[in-house]
Amino acid sequence: MVNMAAKAAIQVLDVTKIFDGRTVLDRIRLDVFQGETLVILGGSGSGKSTLLSLMIGNRRSDGGDIVALGKSLIGMTDQEMVEYRKSIGVLFQSGALFNSMSVADNVALPLREHTDLPEETIDIMVKIKLELVGLREHAEKMPAQLSGGMKKRAGLARAISLDPRLLFYDEPSAGLDPVTSAEIDQLIIDLNHKLGVTSVVVTHEMDSAFRIADRMVLLDRGRFVASGTPEEMKASDNALVRQFIHGLTEGPLTDRRRAGGYENDLLGVDI
Amino acid sequence: MKLLLLPLIALRNGVEFIGGWGYLLWDTLLAFRRAIFAKRGRRLGWQNLWYQMERVGVRSIPIVSLVLFCIGAILALQMAPTLRQFGLVSTVPDIISVAVYRELGPLVSAIVLTGFAGASIAAEIGSMVVAEEIEALQAHAISPVRFLVVPRVVATTIMMVCVAVVGDLMGTAGGLTISQGVLGIDFRQYLTHTYDILRTRDFITGLIKAAVFGSLISSLACYLGLRVTGGAEGVGVATTRTVVLTIVALIATDLLFTAAFYARGW
Numbered sequence: 001m002v003n004m005a006a007k008a009a010i011q012v013l014d015v016t017k018i019f020d021g022r023t024v025l026d027r028i029r030l031d032v033f034q035g036e037t038l039v040i041l042g043g044s045g046s047g048k049s050t051l052l053s054l055m056i057g058n059r060r061s062d063g064g065d066i067v068a069l070g071k072s073l074i075g076m077t078d079q080e081m082v083e084y085r086k087s088i089g090v091l092f093q094s095g096a097l098f099n100s101m102s103v104a105d106n107v108a109l110p111l112r113e114h115t116d117l118p119e120e121t122i123d124i125m126v127k128i129k130l131e132l133v134g135l136r137e138h139a140e141k142m143p144a145q146l147s148g149g150m151k152k153r154a155g156l157a158r159a160i161s162l163d164p165r166l167l168f169y170d171e172p173s174a175g176l177d178p179v180t181s182a183e184i185d186q187l188i189i190d191l192n193h194k195l196g197v198t199s200v201v202v203t204h205e206m207d208s209a210f211r212i213a214d215r216m217v218l219l220d221r222g223r224f225v226a227s228g229t230p231e232e233m234k235a236s237d238n239a240l241v242r243q244f245i246h247g248l249t250e251g252p253l254t255d256r257r258r259a260g261g262y263e264n265d266l267l268g269v270d271i
Numbered sequence: 272m273k274l275l276l277l278p279l280i281a282l283r284n285g286v287e288f289i290g291g292w293g294y295l296l297w298d299t300l301l302a303f304r305r306a307i308f309a310k311r312g313r314r315l316g317w318q319n320l321w322y323q324m325e326r327v328g329v330r331s332i333p334i335v336s337l338v339l340f341c342i343g344a345i346l347a348l349q350m351a352p353t354l355r356q357f358g359l360v361s362t363v364p365d366i367i368s369v370a371v372y373r374e375l376g377p378l379v380s381a382i383v384l385t386g387f388a389g390a391s392i393a394a395e396i397g398s399m400v401v402a403e404e405i406e407a408l409q410a411h412a413i414s415p416v417r418f419l420v421v422p423r424v425v426a427t428t429i430m431m432v433c434v435a436v437v438g439d440l441m442g443t444a445g446g447l448t449i450s451q452g453v454l455g456i457d458f459r460q461y462l463t464h465t466y467d468i469l470r471t472r473d474f475i476t477g478l479i480k481a482a483v484f485g486s487l488i489s490s491l492a493c494y495l496g497l498r499v500t501g502g503a504e505g506v507g508v509a510t511t512r513t514v515v516l517t518i519v520a521l522i523a524t525d526l527l528f529t530a531a532f533y534a535r536g537w
Contacts, residue, residue: 056410085412096407099398110411113418158411 009034009069009166009198010055016063017050017222024050026222027064037192037199039209041244042219043253048202051219052170055200056090057081069165086114088166089159089197093174095151097143103130103154104139110161129157132194133187149180156187160195167191169201173208185211206245210234218244220253292494295416299424299490302417319422327388327423327489328430332437334387335380339438342375343367343445351454363450364464371442372473377431378525380438381484384431385517389492392423393513396496397506405497415497424489431485432478439477472537480528484521491517 012030016023024047032038042048053059055066057073066073069087076084097106107126111117117125130136133153143151152172159167172188173181185208192199203209209216210230217227218241226233226241233241243251306316346367354360396419399405408415443465450456495513499505 053406058406058409082412085410088410090407090410092403092407092410094403096403098404098407099402109413113411113413155407158407162411 007034008032008067010200011067012051012055012064013067014064015051015054015061015066017047017054017059018062019050024222025054025061028219028222028224030217030224032198032200033215034198035192035196036214037188037201037212039201039203039213039216040219041204041206041209041216042202043204043244046219047222048204048219049170052168052200052202056088056168057085086110086162087164088168089156089162089164090168091152091155091159091170091172093171095143095148095155097146097151097154097158099143102140102142103135103146103157106143106154107157107161110158114162125161126157129161130154132160132191133157147180149176149184152176152184153187156184156191160191163195165197167197167199169199169203171203171205172201173203173205178207181205181208182211184208188212206247291498292491295420295494295497296486296490298416299420302414302421303425306417306421316422319418320426323422323426324430326391327384327427328434331384331387331430331434335383335434335438336441338379338383339371339376339441340445340448342379343371343442343447344449345445346370346375346442347446347449347454360454361456361460361464363454363456364446364461365468367446368443368465368469369473371446372439372469372477374477374525374529376439376442377435377477377481377484378521380434380481381431381488381521382518384427384434384485385488385514385521388427388430389488389513389517390510392427392489392492393496394506394510396493397499397509400497400499401502401506420490420493420497423493424486427489428482428485431488432481435478435481439474476528476532476537480525483524483528487520487524488517491520 008031010030010032012028012032014027014029015025016027017025028051040048040051050059054061054073055068057076061074065075068084071080071084073081073084097103098109101109104123104126107129108122111122111125115122126139127136130139133156135150135153135157138146138150138154143154146154169188172184176184188199188201189212191197199212201209201212213230215227215229216233218225218233220240226236226238228236233245236242236245240252242248243253309316347363350363350366351360354362396405399419405415405419408418447458447461450461451458492513495509495516499509501508
């Protein structure tokens with residue numbers, strides 16, 4: 001176990017996050033091991049996107065700490081945070097391309113900002129990254145001219161432009177048709193193999209999760225309820241895991257919603 | 272009870288707003304200093320600044336020219352009857368010059384620029400917030416203040432001064448046209464009066480105001496844009512608030528400056 005922890009690329013240590021008095025993450029513990037693809041599953045509002053934004057340093061936790069690439073995110077100075085962010089890549093749900101720049105300029109931006117490379121070298125690097133995601137011939141297009149899947153691929157090319165050691169994906173297949181979604185999944189798997197990065201994927205798309213995951217965890221109401229390999233998750237007899245994985249209409253998740261004091265609400269009585 | 276709390280809530284929101292805006296201004300100043308001495312990102316910085324200057328300033332010049340020309344003309348027409356009663360029609364150029372160069376040139380140009388640049392900056396940055404672009408910048412270790420706010424504030428400040436100069440000249444042209452055509456003041460006489468009455472100080476105080484107005488317009492627009500929440504509707508709200516708040520802030524600042532210049536005898 002100690003040995004495993006030594007190889008952890010990210011350690012989430014008792015992290016708590018509170019928004020307006022509501023505990024979104026409740027003393028979460030999680031290790032992401034080097035080279036693996038970890039999928040964080042969870043329904044809407046389960047806290048998974050919050051956990052992702054904490055891991056990329058865009059938000060600060062209200063308790064606990066995250067140790068990424070051997071350094072505590074809480075104790076980082078601004079300069080250390082800059083260095084950390086240069087060693088990670090993030091694919092946002094919408095792709096988050098800069099709409100005023102062409103695809104090539106989007107991918108080139110981190111290189112222009114953080115390296116002293118001459119323009120010719122940057123051009124070559126941009127072409128390599130775009131070829132990796134299959135968008136080389138669309139380099140000069142503006143984001144508005146791209147389809148949803150192409151935007152995500154372009155976002156991915158930008159995320160890997162500085163050869164990151166950690167890659168974070170926020171809902172990579174949300175809003176895509178099944179074929180494009182499968183293509184993005186394959187891309188994630190290929191990039192993991194080709195670049196040898198550690199990946200954290202936040203999603204609620206089960207097909208996608210099972211395709212890409214080495215290990216999965218299920219987040220519910222700010223706490224982890226289960227973790228394991230895709231096979232272990234499939235075989236789990238935890239009612240909540242079974243309901244989530246199989247998309248069942250009956251189970252603890254829906255029971256909870258039904259027990260929301262509907263009768264009291266109708267009768268105008270405070271719960 | 273709730274009614275009693277309303278002023279307190281408004282006060283808290285006001286303090287929070289001004290505090291946040293002040294913090295952004297301070298951050299912008301620090302980032303500007305760093306950007307000047309930075310080795311990296313310069314190529315992008317200049318390109319970006321140039322683009323913003325064109326977008327903010329160059330495109331607004333025709334409108335500012337038209338508006339200030341009309342204002343110069345209106346002033347001449349409004350003042351002439353009263354001045355004629357005292358036999359002082361020949362002082363029309365003097366009054367127009369002082370009014371336009373010290374006051375109306377910078378202020379009216381700033382109000383036009385608020386509609387032009389302020390609204391579009393707020394809408395642009397607000398849309399970027401909604402589209403996760405700001406988060407993406409942060410995730411790439413690129414400071415949104417340095418990358419987005421600094422070029423816009425610097426470009427608007429520079430271009431506001433340039434636009435105010437154009438506005439000043441066009442105000443004079445408007446007054447001149449009416450004076451020559453309607454009031455019977457020879458254009459040579461008009462220009463001589465203008466030249467004689469105007470001191471460098473009048474021109475400079477106007478330009479100092481213009482520079483402050485420029486940074487006010489852009490920093491408020493960036494701040495309100497960055498604070499956008501709630502999707503497309505939030506962008507609309509931010510754009511409207513930017514225009515309204517900026518115009519109020521411009522006039523309040525103008526009063527402060529004019530009072531300060533008055534007290535110093537400028």
